[in-house]
Amino acid sequence: MKSVKFKKEKFPIAIILILSAVLNFANLTIEGYGNEYYAAGVKSMLINFKNFFFVSFDPAGFVSIDKPPLGFWIQTISAKIFGFSGWSIIFPQALAGVISVWLIYYIVKRSFGNIAGTISALCLAITPVFVAASRNNTIDNLLVMTLLIACVFISKAAEKGRFKYLIISLVLIGIGFNIKMLQAYMIIPAVYVTYLISSAVSVKQKIKHLLIGTIVLAVVSLSWAVIVDLVPSQYRPYVGSSTNNTVMELILGHNGLERFNNSGMGGMGGRQVPGEFGNGYGTQNQRGSGNAQNGNWANRQKTVEDSQNGNMANFSGGNGSIPEGMKLPEGSSGGRSPQGGGMAGNFGGQTEASITRLFSKNVLSDQIVWFLPLAIFGFIAGAIVEKLKFTFDNRKKLDLILWIFWLIPEFLYFSYTKGLFHQYYLTMMAPPIAALSGIGLVSMWKLYKEKSKNITWLLLPVSLVANGLVQLLMLSYYSNISSAIKTVIVSSLILCFSASALLIIYKAVRKGNLEQVGNIKVGKALTALAFIGILITPAIGSAATINHKMNGTMPSAGLELLSNSESGNFMMGGRGSEGSNNEKLIKFLESNITDEKYILVVSSATSAQDIILQTGKGIMALGGFTGSDKILTLDKFKTMVKNGEVRYVLTGGMGRGSMDDIMNWVEKNGKVVSESQWRDTVESQERKGYLHFNITGYDKNADSKYNYKNNNSGNNSGNNSGGGPEGMNSQVLYDLKGSVK
Template sequence: MKKLSFKKIDWYLTGILVLAAFLYGWGIWDAGSANSYYTAAITSMTQSWHNFWYGAFDPAGFITVDKPPIALWFMAISAKIFGIHGWSVVLPSVLAGIGSVALLYKLITPKFGPWAGRLAALVMTLTPTVVANSRTNNMDAILVFFLLLAVYTLTKAVAKKKFWLVLIAFAIIGIAFNIKMLQAFMILPAMLVFYWVAIKLPWKKKVAWLVAAMASLGIFTVAYPAAVDSVSTANRPYIGSSQTNSLMELAFGYNGTERLLGQSTGTGGSFSGMGGKNSKKSGSNGGNGAPTGTKPSGTKNSTTNTNSNGQAPTGNGQNATNSNSKNAPTPPSGSTKGQAPSGANGSKSSNGAPSKPSGSKNGAPTGTKPSGKMGNPGGKGGKGGMAGGGNSAFAIGSAGPFRLFQSDLGSQIGWFLPFAFLGMGAGWWAFRKKGSKWYSISEEQADVLLWAGWFVPVYGFFSVASFFHPYYTIMLAPAIAALTAIAAVAIAKMVKEGGKKQGMVAKSLLALTLTGTAALQAYYAWSYYPVAGIIILILAIAISALWFVNKVVNNKLKIALSIVVVALLSGFWALTPTLSHNSAAIPAASPSLLSSRGSSDMGGQVDSELLAYTKKNQGSAKYLFATTDSNSASGYIIKSGKAVMALGGYNGTDPTMTLSEFKQLVKSGQLKYFVLGNTKSSTGDISKILAWVKKNGKQVSYSSSSSKTSTQSSGMTGGMGMGGQSGSSTLYDLSAAFK
């Protein structure tokens, strides 16, 4: 048995991993319910194997979440071991984030050396969206870990010429499909190209192995969805956010083509403000959740927003609470005496954009100016908005080839983009086989193709796609980090070995990229810290000039200074979720987080009096109550552990049952209460059910006082919901409907 040698430990990597653990894990004890939509599912999944297998949103197994459950399995296991807490459901994402940093180091080091591996690991660690994603119970950090694991396995398969490793590599992509569906397939072109050019096999064997690998991919991709879809719908939950109760339809519809073309199902129409021309018209949200782009009203002490119908929305404590106030107000219930809050959803205007918040000294910020248009560098509002990094669910800039450079997305992922482009070009040139045919590819060039093959299709998707959230851009982080490291070693190689002319070209490319990167970062930081941005730009220009001065500063020091100057602002941005202990449903890094603390969720709000009343009077009913959407139900599931029916799924419009089926549920005594909110977006059978509830149900007054008592599950700050209902809500007793 070999003894562990401390000399073999890469202490630089160890330090980077410790930094990653701090950035991703510090303060997660304040995670509250993190993303309460998924935390409610985790709560349900810990109660039965049936719920665990299907990823059921509610303890009764009525409906699933809108993704397959593999990532949630890890979270549910963690919650089963440690109990259901914000930190326990976030822990798997923290570990996945750290694991991704380590895997990236292992991927880069063999071909480009340990310093390249360390630099790639550091860039990955300090990418703001990676930090934000690794601090939530969303699935993206776990997805990226699995994708890197697949690529790592493939590189080992190529190096060792092992057939079984090729099969495993593509099988892992199939498993990753069951984390976030087609998003996992975005790196398939990279893996296929790398396999074909890098593995040294006779072409017939190469083709045979590839065919087998595709079969492995197909089996592991469809095994779970086929197993679920083959079960009778009477014996499993409804597949949330699908329109035909099918997991395969969910994969290729809501989580497939609609991500590219714009969401058109489950919402009653596309969301406004999702890319293209519409994105320029919609306001963006600040990192603390306060919507910007509209002037707040000046009500001095109001904590209540109004929607397009003049109703008071509920559950958007995130929007209504000024994080700068010393005494943050209780999240508004948005309801009158005897009425129930919708529990999760911020109000929206008729076009789907967030409504205008009221000003408040101790509530929503007063006197703030609107932020700039999406895709603009901060507008005039600056600090309140997405400019320089915020937390709007659909602040994705204007579609086009430079969308990822715009402040909305760039402030989360774009900090090292110029170096990624340099890495593709300089890496290919510096590591070419000199004197060989143009089609003769070196091992290093094969790796450049691998990371370029990851980067280019994903970059292209985010440039044109119409329906995604900014935090999805974590998909680009490994490729950007890898190409940045490759750029550094390629330039160093060109300077050292290329002679005077090529060395000058290399230095010029580095100087331009360094200055351009600093300018881009100053652009992202401008609305918050214009002076810091200017200082960084000046330092970058000075260090760029040093590269043309010989015998004054050695190259190692120049490299260190170059890394420091481009890592300062990115590192600070990445630190903001950690310093604020933030764990958000829509994760983002931004200095605006520094004026708040803890979780920022879209749902999870609980009216304690409603909960107490329904628990006391539930009787033998299967469900505590039913409500219109998942965000309205999530907090009650987490708080009580009881079944709450989210009739219309996440957006409140899933066709889960017909009116006759709903009537039978009520008649059989399985459902006694219904919390009904704004029904404006409801369609089809759901609309008919809500109309029947209003007509046949009896309104219940359950409040003991005129002052509503509204709390967040796990004590977190509420937030604006994207789907489902908003506005004031009413509790209906349905038990007398058939008497």
């Protein structure tokens, strides 16, 4: 009998884990390499231990990835075992997603029972942003898994007052720091508050434990950073996206303060997150005003007004047509915030900051809010059922505090921050929302079935209706998805609303008495139907990833993915395994290089990543990820040319002023390689057509459509160099052989 009971209890979670595995792994190869910047780094890390330890972006160890090492170490190990491919580097995240589903089940079940744990696991498994992060080589779900393991131990530490469990929890958070730096600390309020309010040990002991634990946390967190910074700079890659070649500055700057306020960033003129685009092109000084092909690399034709308004994509020239694959999806933001910003809208911080940000019409909306109302009402119900007040002497109370203090700070951060964050960062909110949804639904059912004079029983139907209304709101933002999908979604929401209304009527008719078995069964059936009604839409959004390729650098699922797939995707992202335009360039380089350390010098990692993936050879990204890093002096570069370390330099691309002196020198002293030798003429013309169009503004009177204007003024010849996509069409290959005597 025990065996039968065990199987019955475990059967639902087994099915959910299979569902999670299908969502995370099915047809995973369509994602190609995912984020090519990270993928190129993993390929480089496979070459030698030095590259591996320092997380080198390029095979020659010139500059590092601008993230800590642990997530990419795991990806590199996976690639070593299975062979380097897009699948092998995404595999760890997909597996971490499935493990996270089991962890949320285990943690919630431990305190609130099997049904609550099962519901929580199901909600997490079908949350769109969670699935999107699982199917990409961004490392966020590795962090989520690590933090959930930390939750297992902090829950035990708070319940039993065991110091060793607290230390294990904080060590795990420190490990998480070495996956995504300060993002791991978003759980700190939950951990510290949960332990502080525990009644298992005295206040004095708790403070002592937390002080010691904080020291341990700091030591683990900073261990790799300190080691790297102690190594002389000539023996390691430059720390990408740092201003002074130290990991500590990277922690405090690009991966720290810039996540709270990017007002001083200047978008393309400042550092940014891989795959994301900032506000405009930088400062006026960075843009300059000369002619690139006359020797001034600092040309920028954008105006200061454009930069301040965030109009990133204002590509001039051409015939005014929108290139294939760059069409904006009707009814979606297309990556642009209502306030402007072009592709800068993919920075969550550039959507309007308010308590309603995550519910508004923007690139964030349909990624995480699917169960948020249920979680909020669920916490209220849980607090009522558990009489949430001092003393906190049982695991249910403590776990409620743990989950709500995980959720609230993150909700406030993502709602109000003006810093840099990407929509897939919202996967951090998925575990507490899922946990509180499972806990809450069980708690609300308890309140509903009880014979009581108060109105707390209304929490169940009201929460389900509120959740359904939010999902209906999300549907209204994506008017161009297929009629069949709309019909299914609307039908499921009608089911939710109808069943919720019947719950109210049924309770009123029975006058609060649901103690009889028959009455309880009817109530359970109606609750199940209403809950199923709110599961359908996020499940559809998550399942969309199986047949629709996500943007590699900006992964997202949900109705946004379906909408973009219906209309063509505007986002510029990784090409994955779909090919590239660099084949002829690579053939030229391989035919002409001799023993140079770097077969090519480019302005930024975005110009280098595809060539690294195809060749596995040294490419110098002169300015780091987006060209903003000041890595080499002109004298040092000349020395490298003289020593035969570099020969070919490709100007143009995503450079943004940090290497103006070097590129100006290259243009004055290098020999121009005929374009016909390294780039197909047809491809070159297509590339110009791809980039020569002008997105001038957001027409608020036309819903979320855009005005496209032809700007064929004839004055852009030779003007497009350097920063951002406006300069991509002006790439020129130079041969520096013999330029330095």
